Amino acid sequence: MTQTISLINMKGGVGKSTLTVNLAWHFAAYSNWSKRVLVVDLDPQFNASQYLVGVHKYMNIINDNRPTIWEIFEQHTRTPAGKTQKITPAESVRSVARVRHGGKIDLIPSRLELSLSLRNPGQKEYLLQKTITKIKDNYDLILIDCAPTESVLTTAAYLASDFILVPVKPEYLSTIGLPLLVNSMRDFHEQYEEHNINLCGIVFNAVTYYSPEEMKSKNEVITLSKNNGWYYFRNEIPYSRSYPKGAREGQPIFRTSYARTEQALKFALFAEEFAGRIGI
Amino acid sequence: MNYNKEYELLKDLAKLLQKHGPESFKSLALLFSDKELAETISNILFEVHHHSELIKKTQKKLSKNKTLRSSIIELNKDDPERTNLLLSIYDKLEENKYLPTLKQIRLFCEDNALKPISARSRKSAINQFVKVMMELSSSDISSVKKLLDEKPEDRTLDGWSSIILNRKEDKMPNQTLKADK
Numbered sequence: 470m471t472q473t474i475s476l477i478n479m480k481g482g483v484g485k486s487t488l489t490v491n492l493a494w495h496f497a498a499y500s501n502w503s504k505r506v507l508v509v510d511l512d513p514q515f516n517a518s519q520y521l522v523g524v525h526k527y528m529n530i531i532n533d534n535r536p537t538i539w540e541i542f543e544q545h546t547r548t549p550a551g552k553t554q555k556i557t558p559a560e561s562v563r564s565v566a567r568v569r570h571g572g573k574i575d576l577i578p579s580r581l582e583l584s585l586s587l588r589n590p591g592q593k594e595y596l597l598q599k600t601i602t603k604i605k606d607n608y609d610l611i612l613i614d615c616a617p618t619e620s621v622l623t624t625a626a627y628l629a630s631d632f633i634l635v636p637v638k639p640e641y642l643s644t645i646g647l648p649l650l651v652n653s654m655r656d657f658h659e660q661y662e663e664h665n666i667n668l669c670g671i672v673f674n675a676v677t678y679y680s681p682e683e684m685k686s687k688n689e690v691i692t693l694s695k696n697n698g699w700y701y702f703r704n705e706i707p708y709s710r711s712y713p714k715g716a717r718e719g720q721p722i723f724r725t726s727y728a729r730t731e732q733a734l735k736f737a738l739f740a741e742e743f744a745g746r747i748g749i
Numbered sequence: 750m751n752y753n754k755e756y757e758l759l760k761d762l763a764k765l766l767q768k769h770g771p772e773s774f775k776s777l778a779l780l781f782s783d784k785e786l787a788e789t790i791s792n793i794l795f796e797v798h799h800h801s802e803l804i805k806k807t808q809k810k811l812s813k814n815k816t817l818r819s820s821i822i823e824l825n826k827d828d829p830e831r832t833n834l835l836l837s838i839y840d841k842l843e844e845n846k847y848l849p850t851l852k853q854i855r856l857f858c859e860d861n862a863l864k865p866i867s868a869r870s871r872k873s874a875i876n877q878f879v880k881v882m883m884e885l886s887s888s889d890i891s892s893v894k895k896l897l898d899e900k901p902e903d904r905t906l907d908g909w910s911s912i913i914l915n916r917k918e919d920k921m922p923n924q925t926l927k928a929d930k
């Protein structure tokens with residue numbers, strides 16, 4: 470069964486895009502996973518797209534007349550000529566990597582214009598879910614990289630997902646993003662009662678292990694999680710310069726030779742724990 | 750009567766039974782009760798065997814101390830188009846026009862579901878890569894060549910800036926940046 474997971478946190482820069490792309494690579498190409506993974510870039514900043522493809526390929530994407538995530542959200546918008554532009558979901562999917570034994574990474578890319586969609590949010594929240602339903606059989610895992618601000622896109626992500634994965638940096642302001650997020654999930658539950666989303670867990674990202682402030686933030690989050698019955702991942706992701714460097718090169722952590730094996734291994738341990746949580 | 754051979758076969762089967770589980774054996778036996786299917790499978794097996802023999806032969810020939818270049822020419826003498834395709838890939842690799850580092854050769858194979866490269870130097874990786882190509886169908890080689898011919902990716906800030914800053918405001922869906930130029 471396909472599992473769809475949104476990486477969400479209303480706090481910016483906590484590692485949503487970094488984890489999305491590294492998880493995609495992990496399950497497509499690391500060890501013997503060979504999973505079919507789809508990454509959905511749901512952020513007008515299009516960081517996940519930038520990470521997964523380079524400038525030339527991205528240029529082709531926005532010029533090839535095939536839909537991106539923007540067109541998916543605008544398919545019911547009337548053009549000046551009075552037409553609506555129904556899209557074929559499969560056409561929005563671009564191939565990023567084909568790995569041996571059937572593993573692959575595909576991408577529904579984003580573009581800056583997606584931010585324009587937010588100006589007219591009416592009735593758009595179901596469009597992503599509808600699109601994904603039509604193509605999900607081609608995948609084992611679908612990862613949605615969300616934008617850091619709450620909008621119709623967040624609702625769309627909730628509606629399309631089985632699970633929410635929440636990266637948190639163990640820093641004071643970043644941890645306050647957590648109750649904000651849970652609040653947003655509650656609001657969602659009230660409005661869309663029929664739809665069930667599960668908090669897959671909270672993962673600490675960019676942990677340095679040496680500041681007392683960091684320890685304090687971490688402990689606070691753990692206590693909060695325990696009190697509310699939220700799962701937090703026992704495997705944390707350490708701070709490593711290899712993450713930004715990998716992004717620049719378009720490579721996952723396990724392929725960056727300068728990542729000390731230990732760091733790549735720690736990510737792999739987290740990914741395995743994640744797999745157990747979502748049942749893949 | 751001596752049943753040595755049959756005994757050996759049984760021993761092999763027992764090993765396979767352990768590997769694949771009794772359920773797969775039972776369902777396979779059931780499949781074989783369909784005569785037509787049994788025939789198709791045995792034909793496929795024969796083809797696979799034949800193909801792997803061919804590959805072995807190719808590899809043997811290649812290892813006979815000949816240069817890879819002359820082997821490409823010799824093995825494909827009935828198909829000049831294929832020869833050209835392979836030679837052009839080989840030459841461009843040698844001239845550093847394709848995949849200029851060992852790491853790039855490795856990742857290219859990984860990302861395109863080609864046989865993994867184990868070589869530790871770029872030179873032997875090229876040989877390995879071309880040998881992998883020689884086992885592919887001509888149309889597969891063409892598709893690989895198409896990928897190799899793609900411009901090397903640009904991930905510079907400058908590249909992204911030109912995409913981001915050239916965009917036109919308030920376009921309707923499905924219009925593309927082409928109109929900007």
Ligand SMILES: Nc1ncnc2c1ncn2[C@@H]1O[C@H](COP(=O)(O)OP(=O)(O)OP(=O)(O)O)[C@@H](O)[C@H]1O
Pocket residue numbers: 480481482483484485486487488512514516615616617674675676706707708709710711712713714716
């Ligand atoms: N474990 C880590 N160690 C070091 N740097 C990291 C780590 N995780 C992420 N980063 C870096 O932190 C920055 C922010 O990460 P990322 O873009 O993934 O966050 P985000 O949550 O997607 O941000 P946004 O909210 O803007 O979408 C990036 O430069 C990334 O390379």
Ligand SMILES: [Mg+2]
Pocket residue numbers: 485486487512516517614615616
């Ligand atoms: Mg991001």
